[in-house]
Amino acid sequence: MATVKSPLTDEAMKAVGEALQGSLVDLIDLSLVAKQAHWNLTGRNFKVVHEHLDEVVALARGGQDDVAERAVAIGVNPDGRARTVADRTTLPQLEAGYLDDDKVVAAVTDVLAQIIGRFRERIAATDEPDPVTQDLLISITAELEKQHWMFQAQT
Structure with a gap:
């Protein structure tokens, strides 16, 4: 079986791997939360929020x-299996059924803020062991913060 030889030390690989795995779980669940809201959205701002x-x-x-x-x-090895995400996510889950647009905007604003907080912790944790991963996390965080700003402006 072929494996990838890491350019990092074992200690650095462990720290960076944990940061990446946590980020993966957050991003998978964010996509699921947002899609669930997208499908069940109702309200006067339906179209704008639905597309957002x-x-x-x-x-x-x-x-x-x-x-x-x-x-x-x-x-x-990244682990994006459904069971892994379900067991490790800390994101609040949306209610079942139709969701009012104002509640969705507030919920997504909150979810994004939580994820951004964890991403910023991971940015700090990867500074020394792997600036390349840190750069990736910074880039994703910038986009998350942009979305957070846009949702927060709707509240």
């Missing part, structure tokens, strides 16, 4: 791929 949620889904899915591929590049 797709932007969040696209950002999360693109970030998932970048994070998972970075993990593999440094010799860490």
Whole structure:
């Protein structure tokens, strides 16, 4: 079986791998939360919020791929299985059924703020062991913060 030799020390690979795995779980669940809201949205601002949620889904899915591929590049196997995400996510889940647009905007604003906080912790944690991963996390965080600003402006 072929494996990828890591350019990082074992200690650095462990720290960076944990940061990437946590980021992967956050981004997978963000895409699921946003898509669930997208499908069940109601309200006077339906169209704008509905389309905006797709932007969040696209950002999360693109970030998932970048994070998972970075993990593999440094010799860490990403785990995006449904059970792993369900067991490890800390994001609040939306209610079942139709969702009022104002509640969705507030919920997504909160979810994005939580994820941004964790991404900023991971940025700090990867500073020394792997600036390349840190750069990736900074880039994703910038996009998350842009979406947070846009959702927050709607509240």
